[in-house]
Amino acid sequence: MKSTIKDVARLANVSITTVSRVLNTPELVARDTLNEVLKVIEELQYHPNALARGLINKRTQTVAVLIPDLSNLFFTELVRGIEDKANESGYNVIICNTHNSKDRMIAYLRVLNEKQVDGIIFTSEPIYPDYYDIFRALPMPVVLAATHSLEYDLPSVKVNDEKAGFDAAEYLIRLGHRNIGMLGGSVVDQVTALPRLQGFMRALRTHGVDFDLERCVVHGGYRFEHGYSGMKSLVNKFPTLTAVFASSDERAMGAITYLHEQSVRIPEEISVIGFDNTRLAEMCYPKLTTVAQPLHSIGYEAATKLEQLLNNGSVEEMRTYVPHQIIERESTARVT
Amino acid sequence: MKSTIKDVARLANVSITTVSRVLNTPELVARDTLNEVLKVIEELQYHPNALARGLINKRTQTVAVLIPDLSNLFFTELVRGIEDKANESGYNVIICNTHNSKDRMIAYLRVLNEKQVDGIIFTSEPIYPDYYDIFRALPMPVVLAATHSLEYDLPSVKVNDEKAGFDAAEYLIRLGHRNIGMLGGSVVDQVTALPRLQGFMRALRTHGVDFDLERCVVHGGYRFEHGYSGMKSLVNKFPTLTAVFASSDERAMGAITYLHEQSVRIPEEISVIGFDNTRLAEMCYPKLTTVAQPLHSIGYEAATKLEQLLNNGSVEEMRTYVPHQIIERESTARVT
DNA sequence: AATATAAATGAAAAGCTTTTCATAAAAATA
DNA sequence: TATTTTTATGAAAAGCTTTTCATTTATATT
Numbered sequence: 001m002k003s004t005i006k007d008v009a010r011l012a013n014v015s016i017t018t019v020s021r022v023l024n025t026p027e028l029v030a031r032d033t034l035n036e037v038l039k040v041i042e043e044l045q046y047h048p049n050a051l052a053r054g055l056i057n058k059r060t061q062t063v064a065v066l067i068p069d070l071s072n073l074f075f076t077e078l079v080r081g082i083e084d085k086a087n088e089s090g091y092n093v094i095i096c097n098t099h100n101s102k103d104r105m106i107a108y109l110r111v112l113n114e115k116q117v118d119g120i121i122f123t124s125e126p127i128y129p130d131y132y133d134i135f136r137a138l139p140m141p142v143v144l145a146a147t148h149s150l151e152y153d154l155p156s157v158k159v160n161d162e163k164a165g166f167d168a169a170e171y172l173i174r175l176g177h178r179n180i181g182m183l184g185g186s187v188v189d190q191v192t193a194l195p196r197l198q199g200f201m202r203a204l205r206t207h208g209v210d211f212d213l214e215r216c217v218v219h220g221g222y223r224f225e226h227g228y229s230g231m232k233s234l235v236n237k238f239p240t241l242t243a244v245f246a247s248s249d250e251r252a253m254g255a256i257t258y259l260h261e262q263s264v265r266i267p268e269e270i271s272v273i274g275f276d277n278t279r280l281a282e283m284c285y286p287k288l289t290t291v292a293q294p295l296h297s298i299g300y301e302a303a304t305k306l307e308q309l310l311n312n313g314s315v316e317e318m319r320t321y322v323p324h325q326i327i328e329r330e331s332t333a334r335v336t
Numbered sequence: 337m338k339s340t341i342k343d344v345a346r347l348a349n350v351s352i353t354t355v356s357r358v359l360n361t362p363e364l365v366a367r368d369t370l371n372e373v374l375k376v377i378e379e380l381q382y383h384p385n386a387l388a389r390g391l392i393n394k395r396t397q398t399v400a401v402l403i404p405d406l407s408n409l410f411f412t413e414l415v416r417g418i419e420d421k422a423n424e425s426g427y428n429v430i431i432c433n434t435h436n437s438k439d440r441m442i443a444y445l446r447v448l449n450e451k452q453v454d455g456i457i458f459t460s461e462p463i464y465p466d467y468y469d470i471f472r473a474l475p476m477p478v479v480l481a482a483t484h485s486l487e488y489d490l491p492s493v494k495v496n497d498e499k500a501g502f503d504a505a506e507y508l509i510r511l512g513h514r515n516i517g518m519l520g521g522s523v524v525d526q527v528t529a530l531p532r533l534q535g536f537m538r539a540l541r542t543h544g545v546d547f548d549l550e551r552c553v554v555h556g557g558y559r560f561e562h563g564y565s566g567m568k569s570l571v572n573k574f575p576t577l578t579a580v581f582a583s584s585d586e587r588a589m590g591a592i593t594y595l596h597e598q599s600v601r602i603p604e605e606i607s608v609i610g611f612d613n614t615r616l617a618e619m620c621y622p623k624l625t626t627v628a629q630p631l632h633s634i635g636y637e638a639a640t641k642l643e644q645l646l647n648n649g650s651v652e653e654m655r656t657y658v659p660h661q662i663i664e665r666e667s668t669a670r671v672t
Numbered sequence: 673a674a675t676a677t678a679a680a681t682g683a684a685a686a687g688c689t690t691t692t693c694a695t696a697a698a699a700a701t702a
Numbered sequence: 703t704a705t706t707t708t709t710a711t712g713a714a715a716a717g718c719t720t721t722t723c724a725t726t727t728a729t730a731t732t
Binding site for chain 1: 716
């Protein structure tokens, strides 16, 4: 039978108040009493009921992370940063996998609300107006990780995607490439996909490189399959290309696989640069040059912000931008 | 301000009992009252407090999954099966990432206990005696997914690893291979790694294939890096090998990458068969032939078992074995 | 019309904790 | 020694729900 604070109190011949104090403010209880109570707690294997605790404290010491796709290493590494910070500060984290489904996400938000989690970290995905309405209605703070919102005042931490897109393209240009394609996301995603494309285009423009949006860019999902099929249609439209910027590592991997199948040598014939620097980048052949997002930091910082919000009610910096960095590996080379 | 059942009761001019009934047994309340109360609930955006509910119902409608490594696609797909079943039956699932750390896992078990989750699904990893002691002390049921325990009576669902190892080896033998290596896990893992190795050896023996444990097998972690370095040492020890059984897809991918770097053609010179059939198997070049575990079913079945335990206190079948299957792709070929 | 039955509602207890306020005992101060 | 302060403890309330039991009202039965 599960034991309660009452059982401990009875066996230790003290009131439940004292037992509670042993757990929460041991400095207020006499040495002997303390030891006796601790002994009984141990003996009874007593664990305080977090439901009752939460009910009265109005704090559950729990934060939730909403992620759209658990099988994306991107989120995996982000979550790690969140967990690390949360655990340091005594919070538990609940991971909620929304499977890219709005319904699931709304359902999750409801139960998280009912379960009285202290705060929520929302990852990736742009914030649509109806999401914001839901967030507003929530009694707990929300922080965005690897996404942000320009219209709404939600704290966020992410990289500067426009600049990252620019740097990726410039990197290829510096290697002498002039026929550069891009495998990007859907431009309805104005927070990630669009800025990367814009940065990419700005770099080409800046360096006077010819560019035709129709011919040079393929839009699609971030997944391997999309990279594969995207690369296929890209080489068809743009057979002279010598380099491609795939704006996720998974897409890059799909692209590489397609090129392998076509016996195109990488990087000798076509250079490929990815985005994210997930574990996948090292699992490629050749190893993937990529724009690294500091995924762990993004998670860690987001959790930090959430904690600030929880403790102070406000956040030092509303929108934090963390630096990206190009990691040079073996999938890119100087044009010959 | 968050509203409670009292607020609803006051505004609707009914007792809290009636409000509670509207939520739980609406058939017991008069039409007009029902509508009025529902209206107020909507108006006030009232959501019942799950803590209070759990406290009185002694059920939180929550199950937890303990996984050792979130960045392993294996678990990702397993979790999906669990989520699907759990959601169907009205349970929420909490994903707990133990990072392969025993301390973290024990810490998680403590908080899950305190948080009064209804049940726990423990994935992979063998069950060590001290784990079992902890499980026993837990007031909620535990089910094992993709692992099992022969000593302890914990319900489990997994594939038959010995048979799977046998089939993998036999598949290679049928393709004419006689110089077959294996990239396996540590044999201290008696629940997964050892049986696969045993099955592998049994197949060689059965078919009269020469075999030297020292020379033909490399043990190591399941990760890409381990596959990479494992393959390296394997070809050094065993230069005549024409096929390798890597007992995880990630390991297989590491092996393939190493072979690529050495300009060894796959499958022409060396055939590679993996294990798990995670998404990674399709992200390889060449696409990976592998022993598929029905990851989704394993998760789904494990959740089903947990639910049986929760509802009936017992389980139909203690240890369920689900079928594996060899998925033939492009990384294996008949020996020439 | 009188009685029995069914339907609708509410008051209060229970679930497990923390916290406030009060009290008793011990220690410090005058 | 008498008084104040400090230390240690407990009783009871509060947090939000569900459930039991009782009561009132409406409906069905004779």
